[in-house]
Amino acid sequence: MRRTARLLTGTALTVATAALATAPAHGGAPRPAARPYGAPTGSLEVYPATAIPGGQVTVNTAACGEKGGATGDAGAVGAGVFTLAPTTHQGEAIGQFQVPPSAQPGTYEIVAKCAEGSRQVTGDLVVALSAAHDQVQPRGSVKTGVGGALGPDPVQTAAGVAALAVAAAGGTWLLHRRARGDGI
Known part of the structure; x- marks a missing residue:
């Protein structure tokens, strides 16, 4: 049971860390990595x-x-x-x-x-x-009846990931207590 709890905690924290690392902090597209001054590249x-x-x-x-x-x-x-x-x-x-x-x-x-x-x-x-830039880009959501996403807001994404990480940590703590016999 402890192995399962640790596995769940590790997986949840890995997912939370990956999501936070990939969410852009400035709300736009990620910036490309800087190229050292004078370093040759292989493209035009x-x-x-x-x-x-x-x-x-x-x-x-x-x-x-x-x-x-x-x-x-x-x-x-x-x-x-x-x-x-x-x-x-x-x-x-x-x-x-x-x-x-x-x-x-x-x-x-x-x-x-x-x-x-x-x-x-x-x-x-x-x-x-x-x-x-003259082309009309589609906007809005698809009406499927399933529900919608939060959108591209990085603050909401980070808050959602943090909430998932807290829930995973709490669940793991409860599983750990139960495995030790402390009760809930």
């Missing part, structure tokens, strides 16, 4: 990731080193060759190109080749007929 960042024909796109990479430039190739989407110039912002090389008005919807690979060495990095650009 494309912003915006989804563009419309005729839109401006910015690409950057730190793969070419702190003072390395690159030559970009957006020929897959029809934009041709462009230059990525080194900047002082975390050793990144940044460049821009315009998506041709004749570009068709789809996903296109954008390539950058470092000026020094033979390193090459790639990133994806999605071309859409309309900008993603």
Whole structure:
């Protein structure tokens, strides 16, 4: 019985700890981990990731080193060759190109080749007929008759997890007393 009580307590505390660790404290999306200054990465960042024909796109990479430039190739989407110039912002090389008005919807690979060495990095650009922010996003809840969730509020989530942890600890304490023969 004690083994079961300890197992239940450990499981409840593990669940509570995991839920608290994953709930964002600021109410938004989690922030990506910081990259050390000048550390090369193996990707080409494309912003915006989804563009419309005729839109401006910015690409950057730190793969070419702190003072390395690159030559970009957006020929897959029809934009041709462009230059990525080194900047002082975390050793990144940044460049821009315009998506041709004749570009068709789809996903296109954008390539950058470092000026020094033979390193090459790639990133994806999605071309859409309309900008993603113009699309209407669904809101509200689904009427299933089963009930609803609390929502994305991290304070409510943390309070719920804390209540579950307290209930699990109390139940474990009662099971422990019962196993010792102290009664309830």
